[in-house]
Amino acid sequence: MDFKLNAQQEEFLKKIKKVCMEEIAPGASEIDSGNKFPSENLSRLASEGLQASMIAGEFGGAGNDLALGVHAIEVVSRACPSTGMAVGTSMFCIGKTIETHATAELKKDILPELAKGSIIGAPAVSEKESGSDISYAGTTAEKKNGAYIINGTKICVINATESGIILVPAKTGDSISLFCVDSKTPGVKTGDPYKTLGLRGACACDVIFDNCEIPEKCLVGAEGEGMKIINDALDFLRLCIAAVANGISGAAFDISKDFSENEQAFGKPLATRQPIAFRITDIFVETDIARMLTYQAAWKKSQNMNSASFIALSKLCASETAVRNTNRAINVLGGAGIVQNCAAERLYRDAKLTEVLGGDSDLMRGIVAEDLLDE
Amino acid sequence: MMEEYEKKSEFCRPAWNKLAEFGIMGLPFPEEYGGAGAGVLTTCLGMEALAEGGASEGLTLSWGAHSILCGIPIWLLGTEEQRQKYLTKLISAEWIGGFGLTEPNAGSDAASLKTTAVKKGDKYILNGSKMFITNGPIGNVFVVIAVTNKDAGHFGISAFIVESEFPGFSVGKELDKMGHRTSTTSELIFEDCEVPAENLIGQEGMGFVMVGKTTLEWERTCLLAAGIGSIQHALDESVRYSQERHQFNRPICKFPAIQHKLADMKMLVEGSRMALYRAAWMKDQGIPAMLEASICKLFMSESGLKICDNAVQIHGGYGYMREYPVERHYRDTKLGTIGAGTSEVQRQIISKMILNPKKAKGGK
Numbered sequence: 001m002d003f004k005l006n007a008q009q010e011e012f013l014k015k016i017k018k019v020c021m022e023e024i025a026p027g028a029s030e031i032d033s034g035n036k037f038p039s040e041n042l043s044r045l046a047s048e049g050l051q052a053s054m055i056a057g058e059f060g061g062a063g064n065d066l067a068l069g070v071h072a073i074e075v076v077s078r079a080c081p082s083t084g085m086a087v088g089t090s091m092f093c094i095g096k097t098i099e100t101h102a103t104a105e106l107k108k109d110i111l112p113e114l115a116k117g118s119i120i121g122a123p124a125v126s127e128k129e130s131g132s133d134i135s136y137a138g139t140t141a142e143k144k145n146g147a148y149i150i151n152g153t154k155i156c157v158i159n160a161t162e163s164g165i166i167l168v169p170a171k172t173g174d175s176i177s178l179f180c181v182d183s184k185t186p187g188v189k190t191g192d193p194y195k196t197l198g199l200r201g202a203c204a205c206d207v208i209f210d211n212c213e214i215p216e217k218c219l220v221g222a223e224g225e226g227m228k229i230i231n232d233a234l235d236f237l238r239l240c241i242a243a244v245a246n247g248i249s250g251a252a253f254d255i256s257k258d259f260s261e262n263e264q265a266f267g268k269p270l271a272t273r274q275p276i277a278f279r280i281t282d283i284f285v286e287t288d289i290a291r292m293l294t295y296q297a298a299w300k301k302s303q304n305m306n307s308a309s310f311i312a313l314s315k316l317c318a319s320e321t322a323v324r325n326t327n328r329a330i331n332v333l334g335g336a337g338i339v340q341n342c343a344a345e346r347l348y349r350d351a352k353l354t355e356v357l358g359g360d361s362d363l364m365r366g367i368v369a370e371d372l373l374d375e
Numbered sequence: 376m377m378e379e380y381e382k383k384s385e386f387c388r389p390a391w392n393k394l395a396e397f398g399i400m401g402l403p404f405p406e407e408y409g410g411a412g413a414g415v416l417t418t419c420l421g422m423e424a425l426a427e428g429g430a431s432e433g434l435t436l437s438w439g440a441h442s443i444l445c446g447i448p449i450w451l452l453g454t455e456e457q458r459q460k461y462l463t464k465l466i467s468a469e470w471i472g473g474f475g476l477t478e479p480n481a482g483s484d485a486a487s488l489k490t491t492a493v494k495k496g497d498k499y500i501l502n503g504s505k506m507f508i509t510n511g512p513i514g515n516v517f518v519v520i521a522v523t524n525k526d527a528g529h530f531g532i533s534a535f536i537v538e539s540e541f542p543g544f545s546v547g548k549e550l551d552k553m554g555h556r557t558s559t560t561s562e563l564i565f566e567d568c569e570v571p572a573e574n575l576i577g578q579e580g581m582g583f584v585m586v587g588k589t590t591l592e593w594e595r596t597c598l599l600a601a602g603i604g605s606i607q608h609a610l611d612e613s614v615r616y617s618q619e620r621h622q623f624n625r626p627i628c629k630f631p632a633i634q635h636k637l638a639d640m641k642m643l644v645e646g647s648r649m650a651l652y653r654a655a656w657m658k659d660q661g662i663p664a665m666l667e668a669s670i671c672k673l674f675m676s677e678s679g680l681k682i683c684d685n686a687v688q689i690h691g692g693y694g695y696m697r698e699y700p701v702e703r704h705y706r707d708t709k710l711g712t713i714g715a716g717t718s719e720v721q722r723q724i725i726s727k728m729i730l731n732p733k734k735a736k737g738g739k
Contacts, residue, residue: 261730269732274723278719282722289649292650313645317642365635369635369641
């Protein structure tokens, strides 16, 4: 068992961290208040090789595993959770799913573009009538003259306003198939970005497919195999969300530590007050545990071990930990933590979304329990 | 077998001897003293397996006091003569060992220790008492911490090897505990107790440094390893019970309210396990793990309370009955947030390591 990354990976993370702290963190508040997709941040991170980090060498990537990926998304999210969510969703849920399941032709078309950061991906999984129950999909894909015609509406699609490709599960006959749709295809329409509670930069919106015709090669995996692949894609997405949540927890620690060390109350630094110090200790300890579980989950997934329940467990732990920790951070900062657009208030809202997105805590507990009872 | 001793609240000598046969007493020690030469992580895995198999926490606690708290300082800081004389006997289980730091009026606050050791010729004369000492009533040898120079603070504290046969040594009455009932506990009393000078461990004044740097890190990993096995056992029992117990025409594991409890337990078990393996792995790599050991101790013990609470809840009325192991786990696990530094002490240690308050500005 090893708890360390290699020297090259450490070096890469240091580089990403520097860019994030110096260039990305200062703009986090503006991205949130403006409901603004962080395009510039994504370009900047692409120039540092973030989007290429987990893609195989033959497609222009650096070939790192998921463990490095969750570390990197955590670092980005510590500076700006919206940016972490946007870029992570594309890297994990789209990039890794395409790399694992798409045909060689599709991979050659898409992966180098994802690696360069010239396009980003959006997962269009949920529908109005079915949140996490994909089998219930109302969206259909009809095969016609060597093409598929997609019809239906997906909701809460992260990255959709800016995306180049959209991953769409749709009914083909009685079963589900998965498609990778170029967002410029005629018939693809994106709605206005939602005004969400948090993670506002990772703009979610509706995507409508209206007689959208896509070539056959856009099928990911075999026809009718969509459920299996989506479960894989959801594993990747949940790893990403866990990493974002850990970044939020890390940021909650940073602001609490900084504030308590520098601010005085009754003539003494806040950090010398036991309730404050212990509260920050709890942030630190629980973040530490959530991180270890997330790293372990990523490692298991990259070893192709049966990891769905461990990933659900780490997503559950990381997201609920982030909610508790941002709550604690506000208690440390007091009045300074409840003002609109201050970091504590923003992180508090961002954290809540990690609990809900990618399958909520109830669903995660169900997955964990099912696996326990199955053994 | 353990259940019977559990009911009688008695040390289980047959199980103890069985552990010795399997080489458990010598797990972390070098082969030249009869040990197995296992690393910290391997020792942890051994203890975990033992507890996961349902071995009583009392037994593993006695092992911890014997092999870790008594054995480790003799091995790492003792002289070759001390190792030959005492460590070999601990490993073979010919003798039972223990460790005396806590006093009636001094827990984790080592500065308020009252037991003194005064050098007289080739002997140290010990006076005072030690409280809550695991293996007290049955131990043959104890590592005892005493003040040799009360003006030198932490550097005025020394460690001694004290045999129960030394003149002036006696044992108080056996203490009646909430849990860990197969492990015996008592006060140790020193009345002009004569300890040969060669039984000093290391140098005079090294007692506290020794406790801090060697024993406690081991304690917060290896001793906790049995803890992870116990909470895993509580989870396993709960999974099994929820599948067997039927209510409203279905096994209770079909109810989400039960499933979600199981999931929460699993999450806490896995988080604790990661914290434990990391701290043990770091110790094996020679990386200082004071922070990680405290995190592990704090998180695992507090998780243990939640896990065992859920385990009893899932078992319902049966969980409240002595014949179900989760009832025992519920009581045993409470020691976790108290022994080897309470949760509050752990939070204090961690907060000092992670926070660096700026000095107050003048006039503010």
